[in-house]
Amino acid sequence: SSELTQDPAVSVALGQTVRITCQGDSLRSYYASWYQQKPGQAPVLVIYGKNNRPSGIPDRFSGSSSGNTASLTITGAQAEDEADYYCNSRDSSGNHHVVFGGGTKLTVL
Amino acid sequence: QVQLQQWGAGLLKPSETLSLTCAVYGGSFSGYYWSWIRQPPGKGLEWIGEINHSGSTNYNPSLKSRVTISVDTSKNQFSLKLSSVTAADTAVYYCARGVPDYDFWSGYFLDWFDPWGQGTLVTVSS
Numbered sequence: 001s002s003e004l005t006q007d008p009a010v011s012v013a014l015g016q017t018v019r020i021t022c023q024g025d026s027l028r029s030y031y032a033s034w035y036q037q038k039p040g041q042a043p044v045l046v047i048y049g050k051n052n053r054p055s056g057i058p059d060r061f062s063g064s065s066s067g068n069t070a071s072l073t074i075t076g077a078q079a080e081d082e083a084d085y086y087c088n089s090r091d092s093s094g095n096h097h098v099v100f101g102g103g104t105k106l107t108v109l
Numbered sequence: 110q111v112q113l114q115q116w117g118a119g120l121l122k123p124s125e126t127l128s129l130t131c132a133v134y135g136g137s138f139s140g141y142y143w144s145w146i147r148q149p150p151g152k153g154l155e156w157i158g159e160i161n162h163s164g165s166t167n168y169n170p171s172l173k174s175r176v177t178i179s180v181d182t183s184k185n186q187f188s189l190k191l192s193s194v195t196a197a198d199t200a201v202y203y204c205a206r207g208v209p210d211y212d213f214w215s216g217y218f219l220d221w222f223d224p225w226g227q228g229t230l231v232t233v234s235s
Contacts, residue, residue, distance in 0.1 A: 049212065
């Protein structure tokens with residue numbers, strides 16, 4: 001399958017924990033990567049691999065994976081975390097095409 | 110610190126060819142996949158295709174018939190051409206470095222895009 005499915009929108013109260021999920025068959029053999037995109041800006045990598053954060057990404061961002069579902073967790077969400085979040089991997093068909101989830105709009109209340 | 114800088118025409122007429130170039134500064138060109146990704150206004154990310162340093166390409170099947178990605182390793186640049194554009198090709202186009210890897214412990218593959226170019230808004234309008 002070449003699809004990754006994300007919930008279109010999620011909200012979280014300031015300081016609380018939120019989980020954003022990404023589902024797809026390819027996630028049984030590929031770790032998802034996660035990107036944060038704020039309006040008018042290019043996406044920024046926040047999580048890659050099993051649970052790796054690039055330099056400069058706060059440790060309140062973490063990743064996990066189980067079966068066909070990958071999750072991005074923000075522990076203690078801040079106002080500046082309000083953004084669109086995208087997951088990506090490659091498809092599992094053997095063609096190694098890149099696929100992106102449809103994105104999740106995170107609102108911090 | 111690797112940086113990507115992209116440029117190209119921002120306004121096209123239907124049936125013209127979109128042409129964008131991305132320059133890679135501050136890092137090796139080999140060992141990575143150099144990708145183009147686009148985002149129509151108000152919509153999500155769509156992968157267009159990729160190329161490695163030796164010129165091997167991989168394209169999104171939905172765009173394959175119109176896409177050519179090429180590389181100039183002497184200049185550390187890669188380029189995108191998309192032919193016969195229509196209004197549906199209006200989007201912000203990003204270049205990005207794809208980093209492939211494999212986790213031997215879990216047996217999982219992984220890759221990620223980092224960094225990204227600044228993006229170029231391409232509008233197709235008559």
